[in-house]
Amino acid sequence: MNVHSCIFCRIIARSAPAFLLCEDEHSLAFMDINPVAPGHALIVSKTHAETIFDLPIPDLQAVSATVKKVAQAVNSALLPDGISVVQSNGRGAAQSVLHFHMHVVPRTMDDGLLLNWSLRPGELSAIEAMAERIRAYL
Ligand code: 5GP
Numbered sequence: 001m002n003v004h005s006c007i008f009c010r011i012i013a014r015s016a017p018a019f020l021l022c023e024d025e026h027s028l029a030f031m032d033i034n035p036v037a038p039g040h041a042l043i044v045s046k047t048h049a050e051t052i053f054d055l056p057i058p059d060l061q062a063v064s065a066t067v068k069k070v071a072q073a074v075n076s077a078l079l080p081d082g083i084s085v086v087q088s089n090g091r092g093a094a095q096s097v098l099h100f101h102m103h104v105v106p107r108t109m110d111d112g113l114l115l116n117w118s119l120r121p122g123e124l125s126a127i128e129a130m131a132e133r134i135r136a137y138l
């Protein structure tokens with residue numbers, strides 16, 4: 001896996017587009033392109049590591065700090081009933097992109113969300129509007 005074959009490495013390198021939220025030296029946050037709920041965001045490590053087993057602790061700490069920041073912004077912007085932070089490792093956990101990432105998923109009461117959700121493309125204008133609302137709190 002290298003910067004050309006990994007979609008998240010390409011987003012980090014700005015060679016693939018994404019609705020970016022914020023970043024620091026070791027992590028980058030952007031909107032998920034198949035949102036399971038409006039406002040679904042991803043936080044990735046800038047280092048390419050497939051899973052939590054491969055990721056150095058300082059990178060995990062940076063991702064975690066950005067998760068907290070983004071979750072607070074999503075909470076302020078969208079006022080959801082709750083927020084789930086989800087992170088999957090390996091095919092058995094339905095990890096579909098083999099570059100470490102954490103999901104910030106706004107929840108609504110009784111949304112019935114299952115953890116192994118299927119990927120359904122979102123509407124770009126709706127995802128972009130969500131990014132703007134969240135960025136206002138970052
Ligand atoms: P996983 O299933 O590995 O936990 O989550 C991978 C996530 O990456 C999925 O929710 C999927 O929608 C998202 N994703 C896959 N390709 C792209 C892409 O090119 N751009 C963005 N923004 N998200 C992506």
Ligand code: ZN
Nearest residue numbers: 006009048099
């Ligand atoms: Zn990568």
